Amino acid sequence: MRVIKSIKSIRTFLKTIKIKNKRIGLVPTMGALHKGHLSLIQKSRRENDIIILSIFVNPKQFGPKEDFTQYPRQEKKDELLAKKEKVDIIFYPSVEELYPKDYLTYVFVDELGEKLCGQSRPNHFQGVTTIVAKLLNIITPDTLYLGQKDAQQVIIINKMIQNLNIPVKVKTCPIIREPDGLAMSSRNRYLSSRQRKEAPILFQSLKSAKKRIQKGEHRSAALLQMIQSNIERNSSGRIDYLECVDNQSLNPLKKITSSGMIALAVKFGSTRLIDNIEFKIK
Amino acid sequence: MRVIKSIKSIRTFLKTIKIKNKRIGLVPTMGALHKGHLSLIQKSRRENDIIILSIFVNPKQFGPKEDFTQYPRQEKKDELLAKKEKVDIIFYPSVEELYPKDYLTYVFVDELGEKLCGQSRPNHFQGVTTIVAKLLNIITPDTLYLGQKDAQQVIIINKMIQNLNIPVKVKTCPIIREPDGLAMSSRNRYLSSRQRKEAPILFQSLKSAKKRIQKGEHRSAALLQMIQSNIERNSSGRIDYLECVDNQSLNPLKKITSSGMIALAVKFGSTRLIDNIEFKIK
Numbered sequence A, B: 001m002r003v004i005k006s007i008k009s010i011r012t013f014l015k016t017i018k019i020k021n022k023r024i025g026l027v028p029t030m031g032a033l034h035k036g037h038l039s040l041i042q043k044s045r046r047e048n049d050i051i052i053l054s055i056f057v058n059p060k061q062f063g064p065k066e067d068f069t070q071y072p073r074q075e076k077k078d079e080l081l082a083k084k085e086k087v088d089i090i091f092y093p094s095v096e097e098l099y100p101k102d103y104l105t106y107v108f109v110d111e112l113g114e115k116l117c118g119q120s121r122p123n124h125f126q127g128v129t130t131i132v133a134k135l136l137n138i139i140t141p142d143t144l145y146l147g148q149k150d151a152q153q154v155i156i157i158n159k160m161i162q163n164l165n166i167p168v169k170v171k172t173c174p175i176i177r178e179p180d181g182l183a184m185s186s187r188n189r190y191l192s193s194r195q196r197k198e199a200p201i202l203f204q205s206l207k208s209a210k211k212r213i214q215k216g217e218h219r220s221a222a223l224l225q226m227i228q229s230n231i232e233r234n235s236s237g238r239i240d241y242l243e244c245v246d247n248q249s250l251n252p253l254k255k256i257t258s259s260g261m262i263a264l265a266v267k268f269g270s271t272r273l274i275d276n277i278e279f280k281i282k
Helices: A007-019 A035-047 A075-084 A124-139 A148-163 A193-198 A201-214 A220-234 B007-019 B035-047 B075-084 B124-139 B148-163 B193-198 B201-214 B220-234
Strands: A002-004 A024-029 A050-055 A089-091 A105-109 A143-147 A169-173 A238-245 A259-268 A271-280 B002-004 B024-029 B050-055 B089-091 B105-109 B143-147 B169-173 B238-245 B259-268 B271-280
Touching: A002 A007, A007 A024, A007 A089, A007 A124, A024 A035, A024 A124, A035 A050, A035 A143, A035 A169, A050 A075, A050 A124, A075 A089, A089 A124, A105 A124, A105 A148, A105 B148, A124 A148, A143 A148, A148 A169, A148 A259, A148 A271, A148 B105, A201 A220, A201 A259, A201 A271, A220 A238, A220 A259, B002 B007, B007 B024, B007 B089, B007 B124, B024 B035, B024 B124, B035 B050, B035 B143, B035 B169, B050 B075, B050 B124, B075 B089, B089 B124, B105 B124, B105 B148, B124 B148, B143 B148, B148 B169, B148 B259, B148 B271, B201 B220, B201 B259, B201 B271, B220 B238, B220 B259
Parallel strands: A002 A089, A024 A050, A024 A143, A050 A089, A143 A169, B002 B089, B024 B050, B024 B143, B050 B089, B143 B169
Antiparallel strands: A105 B105, A238 A259, A259 A271, B238 B259, B259 B271
């Protein structure tokens, strides 16, 4: 496994790879790797000749009052984990190289970026699409691996790739959860032990809502009400958003008629967790 | 020469080309080819194995009150001209394919896009950077050829390419002019014969300003005043903007100390012409 830190070096390396017509998989992360990330790496490992793990805590996707400086960084630990999963290259670019002083260019996906998480994180998705566009241009992988935990991110990145005709395939991997159902996240470590005990209520509520859908409850309002009171009664979590939406347009669904998703963000103290569940009825 | 109209077909064609490691040059245009475009094609012809001329009147770079529907389209004539210049491929995508109904993604270069032409054409450069990003993703050329007549466009596209790490070289070709100095433009045909006779005053004024700079006049205000009165006294043109700017940041220069450019847009009736001249002292 090689650790490459500059754009020039990774391009030089990739040139030798591309000549040999190898399949390249990219797993973009902000580091602080957990089993969710590892599942992406494993899938990529099975499907490609060369796999590149990028680790970059992207300042452009954090708001001014968000946890950019506090976001966990654990270079050495991540390297060990990546090596175990047979990553070929860790790409570790610097903020200075990716965003030089006079940086001015952004990619944004209109409308979709303003919904759900976008409401409380105004420039978040513009930061995400910009860094992903940059990484795709630097690495030009055959396939990009994304995790379903960030469902809105997956929808937005897919839209960007289609709209800008970026020549890459996208594969999405299911959410990996702790044994008690909490979705794996680098931010879970911020939870106090009490909050950690409460947090599984998010997935439990989503799961029971899905069961209700399958049993015939197709009115979103009733489902969301059930989730909300479930969370509020059983935890200290404060709901940031809780919506039942179409999983292409992210528009709210009043009534469930086919497929969609329930997505939520809940704050435990200053730690904001997200989760979601997809459903499909016929 | 082949005329290719769909993204899928050009990608299939390019796959066979790329395997052979050929150098690909892209000349992006909106058609209505004139000698300015031809100079780009000729330069590209000398420097590449395969040259692709894209012709696409890009709706996203026209304002709602601008001349999108009136913009000249002359498919057959352009094909003849391209064939003469030994273009390999004309890429003629459709609006429907490049901007499907639910299109949402845009690339923009902050600040630079709001200056000069951006003041009277608010979303113009966002439309330009978006279509150029798309064409670069579809064609992935080695080199992109741009004309210096659209100086601000050149600066903005270069910035986008650097900032988004798009793997392409950019070459800029000098402005091609009519014998009387008028910069070649697809919009010149809209001028009445009286306006056509007046229009060379733009370049004449820019040229005499440059001479004055070389003779030691380094105060922008004096230079711009000279150009303005020259245009206003000798033509029916109404100045849209007239500025002396740094040719990286496009910030106005009060005093000329090294290099820069004077750029202008002038309306003759409803026809808006642009021109510019670069200078460098010492």
